Amino acid sequence: MYLTQFLHRAVQHDPRRALTVFGERTRTVAESADRVARFAAALRSLGVRPGDRVGILALNSDRYHEFLLAVPWAGGVVNPVNVRWSVPEVAYSLVDCRTDILLVDDTFAGAAAELRRHVPNLATVIFCGDGPTPEGALSFEDLVAAHEPVEDAHRADDELYGIFYTGGTTGRPKGVMLTHRNIVTSAMGGLATLPVVSRGGRLLHAAPMFHLADIAAWSMGLLAGSTHVIVPAFSPALVVEAIVKHDATDALLVPTMIQLLVDSPQAADADLGALRGVLYGASPISEALLRRARERLPSAAFTQSYGMTELSPIATLLSPADHDDPVLARSAGRAVAHAEIRIVDPAGVEVPRGVVGEIAVRGDHVMRGYWNKPEETAAALRDGWMHTGDGGYMDERGYVYIADRIKDMIITGGENVYSIEVENALAKHPAVAQCAVIGLPDPDWGERVHAVVVLAQGASATPDELRDFCRADIAGYKIPRSITFAGALPISAAGKVLKRELRQQYRQEGN
Known part of the structure; x- marks a missing residue:
């Protein structure tokens, strides 16, 4: 290969x-x-x-x-x-x-x-x-x-x-070493699982091409006979122009890009009917944002991908049809054709369906290792399985539900709280544009659930209002005990919220 x-x-x-x-x-x-x-x-x-x-x-x-x-x-x-x-x-x-x-x-x-x-x-x-x-x-x-x-x-x-x-x-x-077999396996397996890139279509590159998510789309596009429509970097105006001017049929977008696109005045005034497929991933998407995106881009079929650089990068796909099921839409889909997935406990033993553990993946798309880091490689690759560091569970039909990064899980009063669940509840509030949930030290509870919220333009809300709103969806111990309003969240070039930076910032400020 x-x-x-x-x-x-x-x-x-x-x-x-x-x-x-x-x-x-x-x-x-x-x-x-x-x-x-x-x-x-x-x-x-x-x-x-x-x-x-x-x-x-x-x-x-x-x-x-x-x-x-x-x-x-x-x-x-x-x-x-x-x-x-x-x-x-x-x-x-x-x-x-x-x-x-x-x-x-x-x-x-x-x-x-x-x-x-x-x-x-x-x-x-x-x-x-x-x-x-x-x-x-x-x-x-x-x-x-x-x-x-x-x-x-x-x-x-x-x-x-x-x-x-x-x-x-x-x-x-860490430098992730990926082979030709890794990249080609991921491209072929992704397309064999779902037609995430149209045959002979026009694939829009607005996500950064240094990132493996876009390289995965690019390699699938090469295999599918795509024309690669490339813009220097993401902006709603450039994406809208590319779709309208060049009839872009497919696009890889991370949730932050989707939000900026569907809320932009450029998208409101444009005919985006050429776009037939949106592949999204890199970070979780809220149910509220997904609903708005599907309303604004009705001709586009949405496919979710879960994976990581170490997996070249695709592990699961959630089909467009699965998005119509309110339960399955909360999942990350099922294993792609080239991947084997199981949920394991700290000893590496598979846990029963429905029980949260660590997501482990095996297949020809798994990295060779980390460059010049044998100890980190040995910790991640154990018995042929890539231990992702992500917490999740699997249902009886093989759908994988992401709970949290294991390091991001909040333990408050002896209870495990997964930030994604809290973020989904907050994001449903019409005043919330973006949010991130982290754990902060607490003398009584060990950790407390803390939310950082970016309000939509022109909107207002109070911490008590948001807490009361969440009670309809999540248990009391999961509701944020403290909420901070911010102008923006720190975002990586790959579109991920940098929670490590948020934890450092708010711990230093003594929140």
Whole structure:
């Protein structure tokens, strides 16, 4: 199995089909393949040898797509860098896996000089933007033009495709090692389970392409014969324009993006009927938001994905039809074709159906391990199973219900409280735009349930009003004992609420 095979197949089947659309630039399958082979030749001329890491720090673009194929074509390993990180955080990842070549675009070209100071091994910077090439950098386009195409190195099977650094929501980022077999298994298994990407459709990339969720959609799109419609970064205006102008049929969006889109004035005034499918995941979605999204995008079938970087990343899918069942709609779906899932206790023993435990996953999509972290790898991969750190339970039909990150579970007065349940109750209130629930130290209860609430524009509510509202849905011990109103929640580039930051902030403030 090798990821570049998807491109070879496309060249053989339909070379004149539009493969990428970025702004006013459209490139066919044949053009894209030629550029990939030429840039791979350039990377080899710059010293890339089998297994060498090549990084990219850039917003989404058609050149990002070419990078994801050209690096393995050259024999290398991709290292897509989180665009939300500070320079020291970026430097850490580059040093950690010894990335000697880094691509930057217009947005991040200014950081290159500082990165060189922090990363002694950074030998080459390649500019992949549309502006003037900065001093000391090589031009992506010049490299493509100056080199003849080379044969594909055909890195395959258990050879590394990429090192993907975790978002750091639970500590310092770890480099997740994913092989070609991992990525291809996830793409094929995802499409075999549900048609989450339309055959021959137009797949919109608004989520960051460094993140494995979008890379999963991208790889399924390559397999399904999609045209990749790419915008630099998410904004409601850009997403609406892409759907209307380019007839985007499918999109991967995280819940925070869905909320911003469906509540935007641009979406209210536009015909979004071309959009036939929305794949969402990365963080839980509230029942209230899902209802609004389905009302605003009535032509789109919604599919939920649960997974993580270490699983390449898909473990379960919840079908569009399952969204019509109010009970199943609260689940994350069932195991995809390539995954085996069980719920286990701390000793790794499977628990009965309906009992909360840790979600464990097995299959050919499970990571090789964490880069240079054998102890962390051994803790996560036990007896062939990836222990996710997520709490959940499984019903009699195999549907998985996510309870919480095990580290995020709140124990108050000896009772377990799962934040997702409380967040779902709060989110139903019409004044609540966003919310996050965390545990804070409490002298009487050990921990207390604390909610951080962002109110909808022009709305108002009091803590007592919100607590009273929750009583209709959840038990008294789950109701937030304290509530803070905030202007915004800290969100990672992947769309996840950074609860670690919230806990640190409110513990320091003594709330």
